[in-house]
Amino acid sequence: MKAYCDCDFYDFQSIESFWQTKWLEHKTFATEPISGGKKKYYVLDMFPYPSGAGLHIGHPEGYTASDILARYKRSCGFNVLHPMGWDAFGLPAEQHAILTGQAPDHNTTHNIEHFRQQILRLGFSIDWDREINTTDPDYYRWTQWIFLQLFKHGLAYVDEKPVWWCQELKSVLANEEVINGRSERGNHPVERKNLRQWVLRITAYADKLLENLNDLDWPESTKQQQIAWIGRSEGAEIQFDIEGHPDQISVYTTRCDTIYGTTYLVLAPEHPLLPKIVSKSHRDAVEHYITLTQQKSDLERTGLAKEKTGVFTGAYAIHPLTQRSIPLWVADYVLGNYGTGAVMAVPAHDERDFAFAKKFGLEIISVVHPNDSDINDPCTADIPFCNDGILYHSQEFDSLSSAQARQSITQHLESLGHGKASVQYKLRDWLFSRQRYWGEPIPILWVREEDYNKAVQLPDFYFREFIPQEPVSYQTAGITWVAIPLTSEQLPLQLPKVESYHPSDNGESPLQQAKDFCDVRIHIRTGEIQSQGHNEHGGDGWISARRETNTMPQWAGSCWYHLRYLSPKNTQALVDPKDLRYWGSPDFYIGGAEHAVLHLLYARFWHRFLFDLDIVQHPEPYPYLFHQGIILGEDGSKMSKSRGNIVNPDDIISAYGADALRLYEMFLGPLESMKPWSTHGIEGVSRFLKKVWRRILQEDGKPQNFAEKDEALMRSLHETIYKVTKDIEHLRFNTAISQMMIFVNEATQSPLRKDSAKILLQLLAPFAPHIAEELWHRLGEPFSIIHAPWPQSDPQYLNFPNSRIVIMINGKPRDEMEIPLDCSQDRAFELAKSREKIRPYLQGRGIPRIIWVPQKLLNLVLP
RNA sequence: GCCCAGAUGGCGGAAUCGGCAGACGCGUCGGACUCAAAAUCCGAUUCUCGCAAGAGAGUGAGGGUUCGACCCCCUCUCUGGGCACCA
Numbered sequence: 001m002k003a004y005c006d007c008d009f010y011d012f013q014s015i016e017s018f019w020q021t022k023w024l025e026h027k028t029f030a031t032e033p034i035s036g037g038k039k040k041y042y043v044l045d046m047f048p049y050p051s052g053a054g055l056h057i058g059h060p061e062g063y064t065a066s067d068i069l070a071r072y073k074r075s076c077g078f079n080v081l082h083p084m085g086w087d088a089f090g091l092p093a094e095q096h097a098i099l100t101g102q103a104p105d106h107n108t109t110h111n112i113e114h115f116r117q118q119i120l121r122l123g124f125s126i127d128w129d130r131e132i133n134t135t136d137p138d139y140y141r142w143t144q145w146i147f148l149q150l151f152k153h154g155l156a157y158v159d160e161k162p163v164w165w166c167q168e169l170k171s172v173l174a175n176e177e178v179i180n181g182r183s184e185r186g187n188h189p190v191e192r193k194n195l196r197q198w199v200l201r202i203t204a205y206a207d208k209l210l211e212n213l214n215d216l217d218w219p220e221s222t223k224q225q226q227i228a229w230i231g232r233s234e235g236a237e238i239q240f241d242i243e244g245h246p247d248q249i250s251v252y253t254t255r256c257d258t259i260y261g262t263t264y265l266v267l268a269p270e271h272p273l274l275p276k277i278v279s280k281s282h283r284d285a286v287e288h289y290i291t292l293t294q295q296k297s298d299l300e301r302t303g304l305a306k307e308k309t310g311v312f313t314g315a316y317a318i319h320p321l322t323q324r325s326i327p328l329w330v331a332d333y334v335l336g337n338y339g340t341g342a343v344m345a346v347p348a349h350d351e352r353d354f355a356f357a358k359k360f361g362l363e364i365i366s367v368v369h370p371n372d373s374d375i376n377d378p379c380t381a382d383i384p385f386c387n388d389g390i391l392y393h394s395q396e397f398d399s400l401s402s403a404q405a406r407q408s409i410t411q412h413l414e415s416l417g418h419g420k421a422s423v424q425y426k427l428r429d430w431l432f433s434r435q436r437y438w439g440e441p442i443p444i445l446w447v448r449e450e451d452y453n454k455a456v457q458l459p460d461f462y463f464r465e466f467i468p469q470e471p472v473s474y475q476t477a478g479i480t481w482v483a484i485p486l487t488s489e490q491l492p493l494q495l496p497k498v499e500s501y502h503p504s505d506n507g508e509s510p511l512q513q514a515k516d517f518c519d520v521r522i523h524i525r526t527g528e529i530q531s532q533g534h535n536e537h538g539g540d541g542w543i544s545a546r547r548e549t550n551t552m553p554q555w556a557g558s559c560w561y562h563l564r565y566l567s568p569k570n571t572q573a574l575v576d577p578k579d580l581r582y583w584g585s586p587d588f589y590i591g592g593a594e595h596a597v598l599h600l601l602y603a604r605f606w607h608r609f610l611f612d613l614d615i616v617q618h619p620e621p622y623p624y625l626f627h628q629g630i631i632l633g634e635d636g637s638k639m640s641k642s643r644g645n646i647v648n649p650d651d652i653i654s655a656y657g658a659d660a661l662r663l664y665e666m667f668l669g670p671l672e673s674m675k676p677w678s679t680h681g682i683e684g685v686s687r688f689l690k691k692v693w694r695r696i697l698q699e700d701g702k703p704q705n706f707a708e709k710d711e712a713l714m715r716s717l718h719e720t721i722y723k724v725t726k727d728i729e730h731l732r733f734n735t736a737i738s739q740m741m742i743f744v745n746e747a748t749q750s751p752l753r754k755d756s757a758k759i760l761l762q763l764l765a766p767f768a769p770h771i772a773e774e775l776w777h778r779l780g781e782p783f784s785i786i787h788a789p790w791p792q793s794d795p796q797y798l799n800f801p802n803s804r805i806v807i808m809i810n811g812k813p814r815d816e817m818e819i820p821l822d823c824s825q826d827r828a829f830e831l832a833k834s835r836e837k838i839r840p841y842l843q844g845r846g847i848p849r850i851i852w853v854p855q856k857l858l859n860l861v862l863p
Numbered sequence: 864g865c866c867c868a869g870a871u872g873g874c875g876g877a878a879u880c881g882g883c884a885g886a887c888g889c890g891u892c893g894g895a896c897u898c899a900a901a902a903u904c905c906g907a908u909u910c911u912c913g914c915a916a917g918a919g920a921g922u923g924a925g926g927g928u929u930c931g932a933c934c935c936c937c938u939c940u941c942u943g944g945g946c947a948c949c950a
Contacts, residue, residue: 180947221867225945228866233949253950266950308948331948338949345950351864352948426949593944667888669876674943678875684888687903694903735877738887745887748904806883811931813883851930857882861930 004777008701010693012657016770020120028784029070029125032079034582041078042583043070044562044622046591046599047085047132049554050111051092055118057639057647057665057677062590062628064662064767065671065731067124069588071766072728074125075790081583082125083565085132086112089140090554091169091185094438097501104438104501108135118649122658123769125786130568134557139564140440141492142574143556146606148443148485149613152466155201156432158474158483163431165193170503172197174431174553176229176598184598195507196474198433198442198550202605206230206425208619209604218625219672225596231426236410237340238419240265240317243325245277249317252339252424256413257405260394261346261367263357264327265317266310269293270336277328279314286313286330293332308333308356320418321395321409331356339424347384354384367393368402430602432553437501437510439551443486443493445522445529449473451543452482455524462527463487484545487527495551511549518547558599559606562586562621574615585618593627600625626731629673631665636676647677659768660686666733666767688741689771692764695747696757696775703779707751714797716746717756721793724763733767740764754779759791803855807832809841810861825852832858 005011005018023029032038043066048059070082088108097104112133119126132139150156164173168188172195177184202209210230213223235254242249249265267274269290278286289311310331317328333352334343347357348366357364368389388402397405413419433442447455452471455461466485473482486493496517498510512518516531523529523541532544560574566583567576600622607621632638633645640646652661664682669675698704710717720743727736740763747760758779765772765785776785800821805828807815815837819828829850832838841862842848851859 219868221944224867228946231946231949235950251950255950333948333950335949343950350950352950355948424949596945667875673869673876675875678889680889681875688888690903734875735887738877741887808883808931811882816883849930851882853882857931859882859930 003783005774006701008699010690010771012659012689012770013654015774016121016123016653016658019770019773020123022783023123023125024120024128026783027127027129028786029074029080029082030127030129031081034079034579036079038077038079040583040587041070041073041080042586042588043067043073043080043082044565044586044589045084046589046595047087047558047561048115049087049090049092050108050115052096052107052111054114055649057631057649057652058592058628059119060122060649060661061631061665061671062592063119063122063124064665065626065628065733066588066590067662067769068666068728068733068766069731070125071769071786072790074786075762075765075788077789080125081130081565082127083130083132083568084119084124084126084128085130085561085565086115086134087554087558087561088112088133088135089439089552089557091171091436091438094436094501097438103497105135108438121653122649122662125769130565132561132564132568134440134561135438137492137494138569138571140557142564143440143552143560144443144486144491144493145488145574146560146610147440147552147556148466148488148491150200150609151444151472151483151485152468153609153613154468154470155204155609157199157201157472158196159199159429160194160196160474162192162194163197164190165195165507166190167505170505171435172431172433172507174555175428176601177553193507196476197431198548200430200432200605202430202602203425203427205605205608206232206427208608209601212604212608212620216620216623216625218622219593219627222593222596222600222625222627226601229427229597229601233424235422235424236406236413236419237422238320238344238413239417240320240344242277242328243316243318245315247273247276249273249277249328249342250340251342251344252422253344255346255349255402255406256409256419257388257391257397257400257402258346258349258367259319259321259344259409259413260391260397261348261365262319262326262344263347263363263365264329264345266329266331266334266343266345266353266356267313268334268336268341269330269332271330271341274313274330277313277315282312282314285311289330296332308352308359310356310360312360320413320416327362329356329360337428338426349384349386351384351386365393367391430605432556433550434553435503435507435509436551437495437498437503439553440556441493441495441511442548442550442552443491444548445484445486445520445545446481446548447484447522447543447545449480449482452484455484455543458524460525462523462525481546483548484522490527490529509549509551511547511551518549520545520547555599555602559603560610560621562589562603563607563610563616580616585621585623588624588626589622590626590628592630626672628671629669629675631668632674632676634677634679639677652682656682656686657689657770659689659771663689663737663768667737669734671731671733685737688744689768691744691748692760693771693775695744695752696761697778701778703754704752704757706754706757708753710751710753710756712750713743713747713752713756716743717759718793718797720763721759721791722798725790725793728766737767740767761785762788762791805855806857807835807838808857808859809838811859814838814841821855823854825850825854825858828852828858829860832860 005015007014045063045066070080074080093104093108096107134140164178166173166183166188169183169186173183173190178190181190182188183190210232213226233254235252236256238251239248310329313328313330315328316325319326345353347353347364349368368391370389391397391400391405397408410421463484465487471482473480496514498513501510503510519532520529521532521542521544524543525541563575566579570576603621608619610616611619633643635645637643660682663685667685696704720739723739724736761772761776773785802818803821804816804818806813815835817831833842846863848860848862
């Protein structure tokens with residue numbers, strides 16, 4: 001086999017495919033055994049969803065950045081793990097299946113193959129032996145296993161609640177998947193629907209997820225988004241008695257300092273007490289209003305048109321501190337699923353209450369005024385005073401600050417048995433089931449309650465392994481069904497074959513069609529599962545069961561994939577503890593900012609849960625996270641089919657080569673910024689690569705006759721080593737490339753030693769690995785360039801005896817001079833005074849004030 | 864409305880412990896090579912005035928601090944992202 005590609009010009013096509021083949025055959029980027037004792041470095045990319053459209057131009061951006069780091073760290077002597085895999089469950093493959101009738105796994109396999117080929121063409125230093133695929137039963141077996149652990153610990157339950165339903169996708173969606181009343185995928189309208197759903201109790205982790213954010217080295221904006229999404233607020237729950245009624249209304253408020261300004265209460269239309277307390281004369285109006293609200297889409301209800309609506313219930317509550325009677329209203333500006341679904345309205349100090357009170361002519365009482373101004377009459381003001389201030393009209397709490405009053409009033413209410421401090425979150429539990437085919441089957445069997453109760457009494461009940469303390473159950477058609485989890489040995493629960501992938505309109509999954517799969521009988525002592533259709537067994541120990549037919553959402557597989565890369569083939573555990581101890585957390589995690597509250601929140605939740613189970617050692621999955629910026633179209637707008645400004649990576653690779661594409665995406669600008677693509681721009685880096693080629697090889701492809709000495713280049717070379725190294729460490733790839741361009745420009749006009757040329761190739765190798773590897777071998781060096789130790793800059797070439805300083809007059813640069821490094825201020829002034837350009841400024845002007853910054857500047861400030 | 868990020872030549876972007884603004888690349892202009900073109904190489908390129916030497920202005924707008932501000936402070940405008948009746 002050839003040692004290198006052996007073309008006489010820079011034939012990037014042949015060179016790139018030559019080295020890609022060689023790297024693959026030699027497993028050049030396979031991790032070393034963990035027993036080797038080397039320090040580890042784990043570089044993780046957000047793995048792609050293998051869509052039918054193939055790689056887009058944004059993929060190589062993040063992947064090149066991580067690859068530069070991976071290659072650099074290898075040269076620095078680290079044992080590097082840089083894996084790749086496929087997040088392959090999800091709607092598009094299923095929609096393709098519906099259109100073509102082909103099984104989704106068929107299409108998925110095809111797409112993965114395409115993605116892999118495209119990624120291979122970019123020359124990333126990936127350990128392909130660790131490739132994972134979330135749709136592989138050997139992978140999703142462990143996704144199901146983690147679900148069962150959640151189930152066992154009471155964190156997975158079934159609920160029948162209004163949920164987001166997308167008629168177009170024929171599936172429910174999580175809160176996080178609904179954007180402005182439309183589906184995150186496909187931008188279809190969504191509506192509320194009551195359905196039985198699996199839900200994960202992520203709210204139980206709200207505080208942990210919030211607190212741990214402090215310890216993460218993440219982009220601040222992403223942390224802020226998660227903080228906002230979790231939406232913790234501290235306040236008080238306050239109980240209001242109802243006139244002539246035994247029940248109490250509990251409200252939640254963060255402003256209990258304004259309680260003396262409460263002039264009415266508002267219940268959400270969904271509030272369970274509403275039908276009980278509404279007065280006879282108002283019943284029709286209230287019922288009509290509730291119906292009206294239910295017909296409204298959520299967009300109408302919470303959308304931009306925020307005209308307040310509502311009706312009086314005819315009932316009155318009693319203010320717990322003043323004993324005043326205050327009217328009870330129902331209005332849809334109060335949400336049923338936040339807080340207690342009821343609020344105390346303080347129109348003087350809340351914009352929404354103010355607007356409502358104005359519209360319906362309700363009373364406005366001001367009880368807080370600003371620290372530093374007179375009291376305005378809030379009844380005539382245009383806007384309420386919503387800031388903290390000083391209390392008045394508040395009995396014994398007058399003249400307290402809002403913050404003091406919140407404490408005192410909460411305590412006072414508590415002593416009266418009318419309230420207590422309370423913490424609320426915006427975060428809702430994670431809706432975890434989908435009525436789709438192409439997802440992980442939920443490994444649950446449903447049995448009748450009476451069968452369940454008998455079974456759990458048995459000492460040898462087979463399914464005890466993942467049983468929760470409180471059974472999970474639901475009722476339908478008068479029958480109560482209880483969930484029985486599969487055991488570890490029964491995983492993976494594989495997707496059954498079905499005739500049609502069409503979802504139904506009624507929220508049933510396509511798995512429902514697979515009768516043999518759904519209708520089974522189980523043996524409660526042996527765990528044996530049979531389909532109902534054949535082998536009529538009957539008899540002792542057998543009970544009939546129905547499979548859960550919902551599947552998991554796409555986010556499930558990506559919640560723990562960072563762990564599977566560590567032991568991708570392990571059949572005993574999701575990750576081998578020995579591998580986990582060695583590799584730990586990813587040292588670098590890069591991906592798009594669009595996952596700020598989806599994948600990144602869900603994965604933190606699952607990982608933290610695994611931490612609490614003692615399965616992982618670090619509470620957070622991704623201690624260090626980076627978002628690459630979006631690459632826009634040449635016109636500066638987002639790339640899209642409709643704009644016709646999409647740049648296809650395959651075309652670029654064919655025209656300029658993978659090295660040029662990699663280099664260009666890194667040269668475009670800071671990694672984290674949004675930046676527009678430019679076809680002219682890539683020609684610039686392509687020229688640079690050709691220039692490197694010509695500086696190292698003659699026209700016949702043989703090495704140049706290198707110089708014996710290149711002292712003149714030494715400073716530039718060592719500055720380049722220094723700057724490229726520092727820039728890689730700080731992910732400033734654009735300026736690293738600039739520095740290499742500067743060096744090559746200088747080396748083009750000056751003698752160059754072979755050793756210096758080799759250093760240049762090493763610095764270039766992480767960015768443009770194919771050309772670097774090719775030239776490296778033409779200079780007679782052994783395979784592979786990444787095994788050569790990273791060059792060190794020699795300080796003797798960076799320090800000079802003299803410094804060039806700027807002389808300024810009144811802050812304006814007028815001259816410069818070279819002086820010794822240790823030059824004193826007086827000496828510098830003497831030298832400056834006598835200079836021709838400076839002398840005229842000083843004549844007849846008295847003694848200047850001198851600003852002296854050693855080694856930088858001398859500023860003479862004239863009186 | 865609220866939160867976060869940003870605004871620098873014709874274009875992408877450099878330069879932030881407060882110390883020569885415009886590195887590097889693109890584009891443009893001029894030149895070399897060529898019969899010619901491509902490729903390559905050399906030079907110029909923030910704006911205004913000037914033949915030049917040089918002078919003045921200049922980092923979204925306005926103010927402030929400082930000997931000195933793209934950088935720090937205040938106010939505003941615009942752009943991108945997120946949240947949005949969460950009491």
